[in-house]
Amino acid sequence: MIIKSKSTRITHKIAEKFAKELLAHEPKTKKALVIGLKGELGSGKTTFVQGFAKGLGIKNKIVSPTFIIMRIYRPQSKKINFSLHHLDAYRIEKQKEFSLLYFKQMISDPKNIILVEWVDKIKRALPKEFFLITFNYGKGKNERIIKFKIVKSL
Numbered sequence: 840m841i842i843k844s845k846s847t848r849i850t851h852k853i854a855e856k857f858a859k860e861l862l863a864h865e866p867k868t869k870k871a872l873v874i875g876l877k878g879e880l881g882s883g884k885t886t887f888v889q890g891f892a893k894g895l896g897i898k899n900k901i902v903s904p905t906f907i908i909m910r911i912y913r914p915q916s917k918k919i920n921f922s923l924h925h926l927d928a929y930r931i932e933k934q935k936e937f938s939l940l941y942f943k944q945m946i947s948d949p950k951n952i953i954l955v956e957w958v959d960k961i962k963r964a965l966p967k968e969f970f971l972i973t974f975n976y977g978k979g980k981n982e983r984i985i986k987f988k989i990v991k992s993l
């Protein structure tokens with residue numbers, strides 16, 4: 840599925856709707872839900888996570904975790920029992936530097952929803968199946984092309 844977004848606000852809305860639909864489906868997998876985000880600097884990955892978090896009922900302000908690698912958020916509502924992990928793998932120069940063990944532990948918990956910016960950098964740590972969202976610049980300054988797909992690595 841490919842969607843064209845013409846503004847930051849529209850990207851927020853697209854992500855919010857995507858999150859709400861995921862919640863509504865309540866995936867009954869035994870593993871965490873992993874969403875990889877791919878695209879150039881400024882293409883809208885962090886912007887997407889902001890809208891996604893809002894869709895899950897998270898009230899915190901979402902900022903880029905580039906320098907600290909990961910932030911964890913929980914929704915205020917007690918009815919929703921999961922935590923959102925927002926990772927930025929940009930600074931992970933070599934995959935071996937990244938704690939694969941820690942990531943494996945993270946993805947083995949079905950209560951985790953994990954969004955990873957620069958997902959290409961941690962290919963080896965990814966589960967067999969995950970969402971991949973690719974961001975590209977469109978024509979105008981505020982146009983972004985957002986592609987959704989499900990990747991099955993087997």
Ligand SMILES: Nc1ncnc2c1ncn2[C@@H]1O[C@H](COP(=O)(O)OP(=O)(O)O)[C@@H](O)[C@H]1O
Nearest residue numbers: 844845846847850880881882883884885886981
């Ligand atoms: N249609 C759009 N979708 C997302 N961001 C947009 C759009 N148009 C303009 N922007 C701006 O582009 C920048 C995207 O930055 P960010 O989401 O941090 O990108 P990334 O995390 O991919 O580096 C923000 O300043 C945002 O306001």
Ligand SMILES: [Mg+2]
Nearest residue numbers: 884885903956
């Ligand atoms: Mg970012």
